[in-house]
Amino acid sequence: MTKIFETPLYPYERSADQDAAEPVRHPVVVIGAGPIGLAAAIDLARHDVPVVILDENDKVSWGSRAICFAKRPLEILDRLGCGQEMVDKGVQWNLGKVFFGDRKVYDFNLLPEEGHHRPAFINLQQYYFEEYLVNRARALEAEGKPIDLRGGSKVTAVEAKDDGVLLTVETPDGPYRIAADWVIACDGAGSPVRSMMGLDFVGRVFEDNFLIADVVMEAGFPTERWFWFDPPFNKGQSALLHKQPDNVWRIDLQLGWDIDKEKEKKPENVIPRLKAMLGEDAKFELEWVSIYTFQCRRMEKFRHGRVIFAGDAAHQVSPFGARGANSGLQDTDNLIWKLKLVMEGKAPETLLDSYDAERVHAADENILNSSRSTDFITPKSDQSRIFRDAVLDLAEHFEFARPIVNSGRLSVPATYDGSPLNGPDVAGMPDRTRPGAPAVDAPIGNGWLLSRLGDRFQLMTIDADAPDRIDVEGIEVERLELSTNDDPSGALAERYLGDAQAGIYLMRPDQHVAARWTKFNEAELRSAVNTATGALSNRVETPD
Amino acid sequence: MSELTLKANIDRPDDFYADLLAAHEGLPKAQSDALNARLILVLANQVGDREVLKDALAAAKQAMHRDPARS
Known part of the structure; x- marks a missing residue:
């Protein structure tokens, strides 16, 4: 069976721009058709702002990758017109269990507050998430909205000017150039645009490796988030089990720093690890295996003149807390209305600096939270491990220690306190x-x-x-x-x-x-x- | 709860000190360290007030002996 992430969804097609004598100028070019780039382009097209999306690939992401989507991004997707598909397909969960060694130390219920349309979280493979966004983009295109998704189009040079940007795009038919009034770079943590512009991306590297396996199985595990500290099947490390749609289970196993990544990724090494966790008799099929390391870092500024960075290209966090894709969607949610007002001449260009102020504040909050989770999950010193274990031992017996247990502080939206855009408040209001x-x-x-x-x-x-x-x-x-x-x-x-x-x-x-x-x-x-x-x-x- | 007390406040300090040593009696170092960590967390929860906890951390650090021979 061909999986969705093996199917070209936006194959390369020759554009009229490639035959133009002079670079054709577009109001907005989005670089990268991942979740963030697609969301940005959909938002622009809905407002009739013509947008070209360039992506070097032609498929949705390989493997599940981001799997946990929080309430606020779902509300943003509702505004973009594709929240319902995500929620219909996604798995909803409220119950989490925390294990330490071979004991369950406690469980928790997210107990979502009544009176909200959307759940606290859904689990959904990133490839479905992207597929639904591509579908939404196609639907807008069919309605005559100005959205032009170009696969097989790799940006190889960026020439930023005061009043626009000149891009060189490599294609199967050779290179061409286009111009843009504005560029939104959503080209991921390794952002080639950021590198081509020689911009900084500093932060903290965590010396650790995690094996992620997507496993298809008919398992009796309930729809819950299970997190292990120091489990018998992965001594001294951590593990996570989380359910996704289609009987796909996401398993994260911490491996430590000194490992041979290529060797660890081989099925003959992965399968025994999974059997140790799931039981010798567990019947499963490996869908996807990857090893990741991570960093917590951000660009000093997200706006560089006419080039604006969003999502992982601008900031990167550890995966604990699901703060990557979730915060990226909040970036474009913040950016697009501002860009539209500036393009229409209804607001000064400096309005875009508030994107920087507000989303840098949010990125710092996410980096702080995900760094703290990482420090709890993977203690960096003997003393931090002693305290971590003390918290877990106490949590098994006493309620007071449970809020200190940190297996990821799940993504909540930032409040832009102190933003230059904020107006008056009233004491006594919530x-x-x-x-x-x-x-x-x-x-x-x-x-x-x-x-x-x-x-x-x-x-x-x-x-x-x-x-x-x-x-x-x-x-x-x-x-x-x-x-x-x-x-x-x-x-x-x-x-x-x-x-x-x-x-x-x-x-x-x-x-x-x-x-x-x-x-x-x-x-x-x-x-x-x-x-x-x-x-x-x-x-x-x-x-x- | 408002301020950290650095005046004598423990009822019958010799008895408390004896209890503290007794709790560690016979434990290997790793278990003693773990016991201390749990005790700190239990006491910190009793205090609760973040300002008092900050002051307590500062007071404990301030009393650190600087003799390199003991470091």
Whole structure:
């Protein structure tokens, strides 16, 4: 059977650009058709911004790779129009078990909060994730949206200028050049664009190797996340078992630093390791095996003039916590609306510097969390191992030690505290929806709040009056009129009002809160819209 | 809970010290080290307050003997 990741989904086709006398200029070129590049291009095309995606390959990713997708990225995919496929195919899980040696020390339930459309997490192979994104791109193309996915097209030179970028693209028919007003580089942790531009990528290397095996089996294991510290079948190391769709199980085995990678990857060496874990009689088939090492690092700046980096190209974390692809999707969610406003002349180019500020802040949070998980999972000194083992021993007997156990702090979205785009806040309103925070979902009538937010600036009013539409120097702010009666469960009031009787929220196109008040004031709203779009302070109108 | 106490606060200190030694009595070094680590975590949980814990770490570090012969 041909697997999806063996099928060319976007084979090379000759482009008219290759026959042009002069390099054809495009508004946006995205480099890399992985999850992040595809999401960026889909978001642009949905807004009728013409986009070309260049990828040296023509297939989705080989092997499962990123498998754990969190709630916030699923909400972003809903906005992009392909969240449902992911959730339908994905495996949902809430229960986790932690083992130490041969004992189960405790289990936990993620106990998702009620009143959200999307689950806390789904497990889904990256190849399905990419396939659904490619399908979405194709559907947009069929609707006449300006999206042009070019496989077999490898960028070999990048010439960044003040007002655009010139790219050389290698193809089976030879090289050609195209120009772009803007380039979004989503070409992965090894980013050739980053190297060609001679940009830094510094951080911490972890001296460890992990064997990942995707195993197809009809197993009696429940749909849970099992994590072992120092298991009998992998002494002194760690192991993870996680379920994916189609009876594929993801197994991660820590191997240590001094190993022969090529040798360890061979089935004759992998299979005995798996049998030691799953039992001698376990019947399974190996789908994919890989060995990875990892680093925690980021670029100093994600924006370099007209070239903007996103996803692993900009920042890399350890896999513990599922903060790679999940944070990359939040990068483009943050970037695309800003880029569109700048391209339309509705916001100054400096608005893009807020992408840097907000997403560097998020990357630092992810690096901190994933480094700490790594330090717990793979202690770097005798003393850190003594404390790690002490925590695990205590966790078996006492509840207090369980929150210290760190087998990965699972991805949660960053709140852009201190962002230059944030406007006023009100004391006594809920902390979780403060300016900079992503909107928290809530049931509204027969649907969900988040399905009514996004893609434009909105004024969300809860039991408060405001005009239906306000134009702030070309930026239209549309009212979303809500009442606490829309949600009998009380979640809307709890998540957005707190102590207040009424609420007015200025929501960004990426569904983040820009500012909030308890009653409408036009001058304050105008000022907050200007702040949220990076407009110069002298454009702020004074109250009359 | 507000401030770290560095004044004498242990009820009958000789008895406590004897209990501490007794807990380690006969243990090999690795198990003693593990016991100490568990004890630190249990006591840290009792304290709870992050500022007090920071001050406690600082106080413990401050009292580190600098004699290279003992390092």
